[in-house]
Amino acid sequence: MKKTLIALALGTLSLTGCKTLDAVPGGLGDLVGTKEVDQAQVQAVYNKAQEAYLSAKSAIQSIATESLADFDPSRVKDANKIWNDLQEEFAELEAKPERALEKASLFSSNTVADEVMEQSQEITTLIASAQAAKDAIVAVLEPVRAHFTVLDKIEAQKNFPKQYEQLVERHEELKGMLIDGEQAKVEGYLPELNNRLHKLEQDAVEKFYLGEVLSDLKVLANSDKSEVLPAVFVDAKNSAELAQAFARNNVRQYQDIEAKTLLAQLQVKRINRLFEEHIRRKEALKNDSVESQLLALEKQIFQLTQKAGLGDLRHLSFSEQLAELNKVN
Known part of the structure; x- marks a missing residue:
C-alpha cells in the first residue's frame, strides 16, 4: 500500500510540473547569458560615468592653467564645491563598479552612475561658462587691465587712493556685466572709463616725476628766495611748468619726462645755491670782512x-x- 502511494505521488509530481533545468526555456545556457548581459550593461554604464568624471577632472585642472578664478570666481567656487562631492562619490563607485546601476539614495530615482554623470556635467558646464567669461573679459577689458599695470608702476594707488579705488570698483562692475553676458553694454561704457584712467595717469605721472620739484617751488614762492632772486625763480618755475606740460601730454615718454624734470631740479638747486651765496655775502658785510673777499x-x-x-x-x-x-x- 505504501509503495502504491509513493508511486502515485511521483506520478502526480511529474504531471503537475516540478520544473527541471530542461524545462527552463533555453536551458541553463540562457541564465548564464542573461548574467553576462547584465555585467556588460553595468560595465558600459560605469565606463560612461568614468568618462564623464575624467572630463570634469580635466575641467577642474583648467581652473589653474587658465587662471579662471581671477575672472569668474563665483562659478569656479561652485565647480570646486561640486568637485569635492564628486570625488568621494566616484571613489566609492570605482571601488565597487557593480553599484553603477544601483539607486543613489532612497530619495532619488537616479542611479549611482547617473549622479556621477550629472555632477560631472554641472562642473564642465560651469567651467565652460567661466572660460567664456574670461575670453570676453580679455577681449573687452584687457586694455583696461593693461592701464592698471601702468598706473601701478607710477604709484597711482599710493598717491591717489580714492580715484584709484573708484576705478577698480568700476572695472569689477564691468567684469560682472561681462560674466552675465552684457558685452554690448560694457563696450558702450568703455570710452568713459578710459577717459578717467587717462586723467588719473596724467596726475600720477606728474606726481611721480615732478611732485618733489613742484612742492619745492611752492615753498620757494612763499620764501625770501623768490623776492631776492625773482629772475632766477621765474627760470625755475618756467622749467617746471614746461616739464609738467610735457609729462601730461606725453604720459609714457618716461625718459624725456625724466630729462625735463632734471632741468627743473637743477633750476631749483640753482636758486638755493645763489641764495646761500647772497646770505654769505651779507654775513661778510656784517663782519667787515668784505675787503678780504x-x-x-x-x-x-x-x-x-x-x-x-x-x-x-x-x-x-x-x-x-x-x-x-x-x-x-
Missing part, C-alpha cells in the same frame, strides 16, 4: 690776466677784466 677775488683775476699776457688790469672793474680775458680766449 674782494682782495682774494682781485688776486685770482690778476693771476689770470698776467698769465694771458694782459698785464695789470686792476684799475678796471671785475666784469671789465673778465671781458678782456674772454677776448684773449
Whole structure:
C-alpha cells in the first residue's frame, strides 16, 4: 500500500510540473547569458560615468592653467564645491563598479552612475561658462587691465587712493556685466572709463616725476628766495611748468619726462645755491670782512690776466677784466 502511494505521488509530481533545468526555456545556457548581459550593461554604464568624471577632472585642472578664478570666481567656487562631492562619490563607485546601476539614495530615482554623470556635467558646464567669461573679459577689458599695470608702476594707488579705488570698483562692475553676458553694454561704457584712467595717469605721472620739484617751488614762492632772486625763480618755475606740460601730454615718454624734470631740479638747486651765496655775502658785510673777499677775488683775476699776457688790469672793474680775458680766449 505504501509503495502504491509513493508511486502515485511521483506520478502526480511529474504531471503537475516540478520544473527541471530542461524545462527552463533555453536551458541553463540562457541564465548564464542573461548574467553576462547584465555585467556588460553595468560595465558600459560605469565606463560612461568614468568618462564623464575624467572630463570634469580635466575641467577642474583648467581652473589653474587658465587662471579662471581671477575672472569668474563665483562659478569656479561652485565647480570646486561640486568637485569635492564628486570625488568621494566616484571613489566609492570605482571601488565597487557593480553599484553603477544601483539607486543613489532612497530619495532619488537616479542611479549611482547617473549622479556621477550629472555632477560631472554641472562642473564642465560651469567651467565652460567661466572660460567664456574670461575670453570676453580679455577681449573687452584687457586694455583696461593693461592701464592698471601702468598706473601701478607710477604709484597711482599710493598717491591717489580714492580715484584709484573708484576705478577698480568700476572695472569689477564691468567684469560682472561681462560674466552675465552684457558685452554690448560694457563696450558702450568703455570710452568713459578710459577717459578717467587717462586723467588719473596724467596726475600720477606728474606726481611721480615732478611732485618733489613742484612742492619745492611752492615753498620757494612763499620764501625770501623768490623776492631776492625773482629772475632766477621765474627760470625755475618756467622749467617746471614746461616739464609738467610735457609729462601730461606725453604720459609714457618716461625718459624725456625724466630729462625735463632734471632741468627743473637743477633750476631749483640753482636758486638755493645763489641764495646761500647772497646770505654769505651779507654775513661778510656784517663782519667787515668784505675787503678780504674782494682782495682774494682781485688776486685770482690778476693771476689770470698776467698769465694771458694782459698785464695789470686792476684799475678796471671785475666784469671789465673778465671781458678782456674772454677776448684773449
